[in-house]
Amino acid sequence: MSGSEEAGGKVMASRVSIWESLKGCGIFHKEIEKEELRQKILMPQYLREAMHRAARNKDLTAEAAGTNGVVGDEEPMVAPDAPLVVFVNSKSGGRHGPELKERLHELMSEEQVFDLQTVQPPDFVNYGLACLEQMAAHGDTCAKDTREKLRIVVAGGDGTVGWVLGSLRELYERKREPVPPTGIIPLGTGNDLSRTFGWGGSFPFAWRSAVKRLLYKAVIAPICRLDSWSIEVVMPEGELTDRPHALKSKDKEMDVEGELPEKVSCYGAVFYNYFSIGMDAQVAHGFHHLRNEKPYLAQGPVSNKLIYAGYSCTQGWFCTPCVATPNLRGLKNILRLYIKRVNCSEWEIVPIPSGVRSLVCLNLYNYGSGRHPWGDLKPDYLEKRGFVEAHADDGLLEIFGLKEGWHASFVMAEFIKAKHIAQAAAIKLEIRGSQWNRAYLQIDGEPWRQPLKNEYSTFVEIKKVPYHSLMLNGE
Numbered sequence: 001m002s003g004s005e006e007a008g009g010k011v012m013a014s015r016v017s018i019w020e021s022l023k024g025c026g027i028f029h030k031e032i033e034k035e036e037l038r039q040k041i042l043m044p045q046y047l048r049e050a051m052h053r054a055a056r057n058k059d060l061t062a063e064a065a066g067t068n069g070v071v072g073d074e075e076p077m078v079a080p081d082a083p084l085v086v087f088v089n090s091k092s093g094g095r096h097g098p099e100l101k102e103r104l105h106e107l108m109s110e111e112q113v114f115d116l117q118t119v120q121p122p123d124f125v126n127y128g129l130a131c132l133e134q135m136a137a138h139g140d141t142c143a144k145d146t147r148e149k150l151r152i153v154v155a156g157g158d159g160t161v162g163w164v165l166g167s168l169r170e171l172y173e174r175k176r177e178p179v180p181p182t183g184i185i186p187l188g189t190g191n192d193l194s195r196t197f198g199w200g201g202s203f204p205f206a207w208r209s210a211v212k213r214l215l216y217k218a219v220i221a222p223i224c225r226l227d228s229w230s231i232e233v234v235m236p237e238g239e240l241t242d243r244p245h246a247l248k249s250k251d252k253e254m255d256v257e258g259e260l261p262e263k264v265s266c267y268g269a270v271f272y273n274y275f276s277i278g279m280d281a282q283v284a285h286g287f288h289h290l291r292n293e294k295p296y297l298a299q300g301p302v303s304n305k306l307i308y309a310g311y312s313c314t315q316g317w318f319c320t321p322c323v324a325t326p327n328l329r330g331l332k333n334i335l336r337l338y339i340k341r342v343n344c345s346e347w348e349i350v351p352i353p354s355g356v357r358s359l360v361c362l363n364l365y366n367y368g369s370g371r372h373p374w375g376d377l378k379p380d381y382l383e384k385r386g387f388v389e390a391h392a393d394d395g396l397l398e399i400f401g402l403k404e405g406w407h408a409s410f411v412m413a414e415f416i417k418a419k420h421i422a423q424a425a426a427i428k429l430e431i432r433g434s435q436w437n438r439a440y441l442q443i444d445g446e447p448w449r450q451p452l453k454n455e456y457s458t459f460v461e462i463k464k465v466p467y468h469s470l471m472l473n474g475e
Helices: 003-024 034-041 045-057 096-107 121-137 141-149 158-173 192-196 207-220 279-293 301-312 379-385 405-412
Strands: 084-088 113-115 151-156 182-186 223-226 229-236 264-271 274-278 335-340 348-350 358-362 397-402 419-424 426-432 438-443 446-451 457-464 469-472
Touching: 034 096, 034 207, 045 121, 045 141, 084 096, 084 121, 084 207, 096 113, 096 151, 096 207, 121 141, 121 158, 151 158, 151 207, 158 182, 158 192, 158 264, 158 469, 182 192, 182 207, 229 446, 274 279, 279 358, 279 405, 279 438, 279 446, 335 419, 397 405
Parallel strands: 084 113, 084 151, 151 182, 182 469
Antiparallel strands: 223 469, 229 264, 229 457, 274 358, 274 438, 335 348, 335 426, 358 397, 397 419, 426 457, 438 446
């Protein structure tokens, strides 16, 4: 790439958030009238009240009868074109969360807006959706059509979106399809899921008018697919004291070829964006603890990013050559990486380049607030390395490395690309303590401290979930 092309790319990268916010204002889009929008998304009153009551009270018994789509002597009820349910994380986006909830109440109805502080996604799936299904089973054709046409919008960050997708995933497991597709109103810090599927990287400036346009976009948006990945951690028996909410204790499934004690502990989760191990996870771990201890410091995406950047400078990432502390050395000292390629059943060991201090397994095109560390690779380079063009539904994870902080900074500024390591359909990591007594891992920005032992290894296996999450394409 020429110098002028690189400079142009940097300017565009620095302006992307402003452009996304301007697009979100609705300036470049035809305005839709409030009543027209309501006709397309508003459920009949008896349905939305029954659904909301069941989810809020976690009780299906009151909604068992159904009405056959007729209330009193009225004409038969008809399902809207695209009935919407919106989840709002009122703690996301600083002051915008509560204000957004009020705006959504104006545009649709209170019964179709769920505050995640009150009704959690599993409650909606187990009771709200089940209520519509139960009414449909009793002959209510309006409930049946509404359930089949339903679409979800999540107002929150990547973590909130992942929480909702994980709850909807249970519909596949219980044979309760169709699974509603999901759109996004970005309220988080990174918003990489939102960026990947065309919903923007930040909450719009003129947000009151933009919210109406985003709801209409959810009505007309085509459906696309997103890979999801399961992770299993098998370790010598013990507790992970600060594990993220998504990482839960489970029965061991992994076939381990290595040294493990007789008694082990096993944890599992599902992620959508990335898994990483190393210094970036350590910085994220420290940032999360700092934010929890001093929540007044983190009042929005900008302050979060400033705190994160400042904290990374205190963790030794930028001065590794000047110190000899074992926990600041490259990952190859403690880590073995195995992969399975597409249509291959055998594990293949892949060397980790020296100096790599963070190993990232990326599912999306976007990472770290809209950066592209894997890059847009040219066809001849792809062919030379045996890679294929990366997509969010290609059944592959892109594995790359970050070295010291300066290298990571240049990668995130898109001056250079990350250290390409492999593309894989499945991944296994063997972590051995040696002089390290802990490592730091994270999934989708949720970090934890992983204890390590000298005499036994800890194993991590990542494999694709057999069904896709359905997303609404906001482009």
